[in-house]
Amino acid sequence: MVTEREATPVSGEYSHRQIMTILSGLMMGMFLAALDQTIVSTSVRTIADDLNGFSVLAWVTTAYLITSTVSTPLYGKLSDLYGRKPFFMAAISIFVIGSMLCGIATSMYELAAFRAIQGLGAGGLMSMALAIIGDIVPPRERAKYQGYFLAVFGTSSVLGPVIGGLLAGQSSILGITGWRWVFYINVPFGIIALIVVWRVLNLPVYRREARVDWWGALLLGVGLVPLLIIAEQGRVWGWSSPRALLCFGVGIVGVLAFVLAEIKMGDDALIPMRFFRNPLFSLCIAVSVIAGAAMFGGISLLPQYLQVVKGSSPTLAGYQTLPLVGALMIASIVSGRLISKTGRYKIFPIVGTALMAVAMFIFHYVHADTPLWQTMVVMGLFGLGLGSMMQPLTLAIQNAMPPKDMGVSTSAATFFRQIGATVGVAVFLSMLFTQLTPKTGDALMAASSKPAFQQAVQSAAGSSDPLESGFARAIASGDASVPGSALQDSSFIQKLEPALAEPFRIGFSDAMDYVFLAVSILMVLGFVLVLFLKEVPLRTQSGLAAARQQRDEEASAAEQAGEK
Numbered sequence: 001m002v003t004e005r006e007a008t009p010v011s012g013e014y015s016h017r018q019i020m021t022i023l024s025g026l027m028m029g030m031f032l033a034a035l036d037q038t039i040v041s042t043s044v045r046t047i048a049d050d051l052n053g054f055s056v057l058a059w060v061t062t063a064y065l066i067t068s069t070v071s072t073p074l075y076g077k078l079s080d081l082y083g084r085k086p087f088f089m090a091a092i093s094i095f096v097i098g099s100m101l102c103g104i105a106t107s108m109y110e111l112a113a114f115r116a117i118q119g120l121g122a123g124g125l126m127s128m129a130l131a132i133i134g135d136i137v138p139p140r141e142r143a144k145y146q147g148y149f150l151a152v153f154g155t156s157s158v159l160g161p162v163i164g165g166l167l168a169g170q171s172s173i174l175g176i177t178g179w180r181w182v183f184y185i186n187v188p189f190g191i192i193a194l195i196v197v198w199r200v201l202n203l204p205v206y207r208r209e210a211r212v213d214w215w216g217a218l219l220l221g222v223g224l225v226p227l228l229i230i231a232e233q234g235r236v237w238g239w240s241s242p243r244a245l246l247c248f249g250v251g252i253v254g255v256l257a258f259v260l261a262e263i264k265m266g267d268d269a270l271i272p273m274r275f276f277r278n279p280l281f282s283l284c285i286a287v288s289v290i291a292g293a294a295m296f297g298g299i300s301l302l303p304q305y306l307q308v309v310k311g312s313s314p315t316l317a318g319y320q321t322l323p324l325v326g327a328l329m330i331a332s333i334v335s336g337r338l339i340s341k342t343g344r345y346k347i348f349p350i351v352g353t354a355l356m357a358v359a360m361f362i363f364h365y366v367h368a369d370t371p372l373w374q375t376m377v378v379m380g381l382f383g384l385g386l387g388s389m390m391q392p393l394t395l396a397i398q399n400a401m402p403p404k405d406m407g408v409s410t411s412a413a414t415f416f417r418q419i420g421a422t423v424g425v426a427v428f429l430s431m432l433f434t435q436l437t438p439k440t441g442d443a444l445m446a447a448s449s450k451p452a453f454q455q456a457v458q459s460a461a462g463s464s465d466p467l468e469s470g471f472a473r474a475i476a477s478g479d480a481s482v483p484g485s486a487l488q489d490s491s492f493i494q495k496l497e498p499a500l501a502e503p504f505r506i507g508f509s510d511a512m513d514y515v516f517l518a519v520s521i522l523m524v525l526g527f528v529l530v531l532f533l534k535e536v537p538l539r540t541q542s543g544l545a546a547a548r549q550q551r552d553e554e555a556s557a558a559e560q561a562g563e564k
Contacts, residue, residue, distance in 0.1 A: 038160020043168030071123030076411025095121025161318025223254025293424025331387025352389025440507025
């Protein structure tokens with residue numbers, strides 16, 4: 001059955017003006033999710049302090065991450081069966097409702113529950129937008145338009161920390177606590193996005209008779225939720241603690257049950273297993289997991305370096321990452337134009353993974369006293385690599401899979417990249433915290449022989465500031481807990497005298513060097529895998545046009561078979 005043919009070209013091909021009109025609605029939806037992540041990450045410490053729940057702070061992030069990750073493939077499958085528009089609008093609506101609820105939260109546990117609702121909406125915003133672009137734009141031209149999406153993320157990464165810091169820093173705005181506007185700001189944007197999408201997104205809907213893989217969705221949740229929880233909480237609980245082992249056990253059993261259920265469901269599966277028989281799909285998914293881990297693992301450390309080691313505020317740190325954001329946007333736009341012009345895309349992930357590996361390796365040599373401009377140059381190099389790599393991987397997957405599976409294949413790519421990002425952040429932060437105490441201890445030992453540091457300790461011991469004097473006395477007495485004190489709260493480093501704080505900054509920087517080296521090794525693996533990527537010629541038809549042609553051919557073949 002076909003609906004919503006109004007304003008839809010009979011051929012399935014759209015003009016540039018029609019594409020840009022639809023793109024405006026998609027970008028509004030994506031802007032919601034992208035801006036929310038950066039705003040909340042900047043203000044979450046203020047929120048935790050106000051709700052007296054710093055100890056459960058991680059659950060606010062974990063709850064959002066779990067629901068957004070698990071719901072992503074479900075959006076892809078349902079939209080393939082019943083159309084993109086209703087589910088994209090549903091994703092925006094759920095996200096806005098979750099935002100409103102977050103704004104009225106009275107405890108961290110409530111906030112975590114409401115963030116989970118937000119995540120249910122966020123799971124569809126990115127994957128659905130990419131799938132819709134795949135429907136209306138031929139692969140040969142697609143990279144050019146997907147560059148606009150990366151521009152949205154670039155803009156939000158700059159605006160987010162600024163807006164988040166501004167709102168969270170206000171005691172009240174219009175009689176409402178400042179940090180609550182971090183969530184309320186999503187409401188007007190969401191309403192505008194809904195109106196724009198409702199008016200401009202008119203795509204044909206070809207309903208197919210198929211079973212909805214609810215068992216697959218349930219088992220995916222059973223498998224992923226414990227694994228995502230342990231990825232976020234493992235360094236707090238201990239990787240071999242009873243709770244961690246229980247999560248590992250339940251998660252592994254759940255994933256195995258999910259795979260068996262998907263095999264049984266065949267083409268109706270949430271993520272059909274036949275996808276993995278396509279070598280290009282499997283290879284791109286593997287690279288996406290590695291890229292997600294390296295990208296988010298590496299990027300998550302940069303604000304830590306800027307804020308802890310360089311002493312920047314969250315807002316200033318956001319501005320200082322502009323070279324990365326700017327380079328990412330430039331590389332994505334240029335690579336998109338070149339792909340559209342030449343039809344060749346394999347070279348870009350090769351160059352991208354190489355640049356990311358080199359940048360991370362250079363970061364390994366960035367220390368506490370490295371001039372900021374040098375660090376920003378390396379950030380730019382990393383951004384160039386990231387912008388060159390991400391689009392072609394999604395494009396290769398969309399181009400290699402049947403047009404009828406556009407939603408499922410696109411959401412699968414997003415899903416596995418999120419899994420890689422979650423694991424990457426968890427593993428690399430665990431590595432950071434494991435190295436932090438011994439590296440800080442080494443820095444304190446090296447500093448203790450320097451007259452300037454000895455004088456700073458002696459001077460601070462008599463300070464009227466209890467924090468400074470307490471640390472100075474602890475250092476002078478050789479207290480073994482001092483090197484690990486930054487694991488609980490790193491904010492004290494900015495409050496100490498520069499000479500006294502220097503060993504802690506060096507400890508952080510040296511620990512990060514170790515992690516950056518690990519990320520660079522991971523990207524080398526990604527580079528090797530990309531070399532085996534087989535470049536399939538890009539289709540010159542949009543997803544809708546190709547799907548329509550495929551249906552016509554199947555109908556003609558069936559008719560001819562009936563006549564015989």
